[in-house]
Amino acid sequence: MNFKDILAEKSVFINKDALSPHYLPEKIIHREKEIEKIMRVMAPVFKNKRPNNVFIYGKTGTGKTSSVKYIMKQFKELPSNGIINYINCRMYNTRYKILQKLANDIVGFSKNGFPPSHFYERIMSWINNGNRFLIIVLDEIDVIKDLNELIYTITRANDELKxxxxSIIGISNKISFKNQLDNRSKSALLESEVVFPPYNSEQLKEILTYRANLGFNENSCDTSAINLAAAIAARETGDARYALKLLMYAGEIADERKDDVVTYRHVEEARKSVEKDLVMEAVATLPEHQQLVLYSLALLSIRGSKYQKLNEENDEYFMMGELYEAYQKTCKELKREVRSSRWCKEYIKELEALGLVETISSGKGIRGHSTLIRLLYSKDWIRKTVEGMLLH
Ligand SMILES: Nc1ncnc2c1ncn2[C@@H]1O[C@H](COP(=O)(O)OP(=O)(O)OP(=O)(O)O)[C@@H](O)[C@H]1O
Ligand SMILES: [Mg+2]
Known part of the structure; x- marks a missing residue:
């Protein structure tokens, strides 16, 4: 093997980046209305008026982040007395970190160890000195730990400023998050609201076609691939990120096989591997004891119940009591502290909410009511995956 051979390998891709979820497309199709609404909220800044706060809500992959970044680009092209600062709240998840980052980005000062008031004053004097406007994009705002305090600080700042x-542009894909806010923060943040609905399959087809034209060589991506990826994503979630991922994986699979054209067959396979990725991600972020319960259920499923079979068809289901015993055993073997069976039930509820397990009620039987639990993914694969995580 040499470099020349590698470089000479054929590929269906011409620019794989264009299919990646991090790529910022030049056009955001099917979001004209939402983008316009947000722009109208922001427009007063060009007339030296403070824009309302706006809260953007929509399920994952509905184009919220991309649309806001698109708007930011437009905003920067026109002179104004304002700046927009984008903050990914997964990285900056407290009032302190956010104020520090803002102070650093605006006036280049961000040493640790100062009280938040220090950063606050810096930001305030920057605003005061030029009658400026600061628009803060808080992406994934729901993960901020002390959001009420942050909103309160900003409201107070606006009261103090002559x-x-x-202004805040808050983005979230968790609708229930609003309930965690106190009333004052809620009404401050929700001065205006824009909802991003999920895409339907026609819209996803267009989005994918647009990205496929940028990402694949001419005639390397069959419409059957785009149609299937759009249909799958629309049926499941309306998530453009998922649809793009399917198409990109499908291209990689075609390359591996040295196929010249990506078709629906490659998408079918990509779907299997994307699903595994998603489950893997979900499992990796579980708290340890939920992993332990899941792992114990996988071991139990491999070993089989030691009690009489509940009935022939239902032999993948296990009783809560038996799962709890298995969990205790796992904890002992892995030298983890055992939690009570009430906790174990809670963990199972959460695993069920994530779609990793399913529970049914046994109905009245000899042992009275019991919950029966079943693993929803391959037992061997779950065992291997979780084992890797627990032993690291
Ligand atoms: N209308 C669109 N046109 C082109 N690409 C799009 C469109 N909407 C979404 N995408 C693409 O889909 C992917 C996900 O979009 P984005 O990151 O904006 O979603 P989101 O709503 O912020 O999701 P999350 O809530 O998970 O953060 C990105 O790669 C983006 O480029
Ligand atoms: Mg986003």
């Missing part, structure tokens, strides 16, 4: 102001 000219200029601070």
């Amino acid at each position: 000219a200029g102001g601070i």
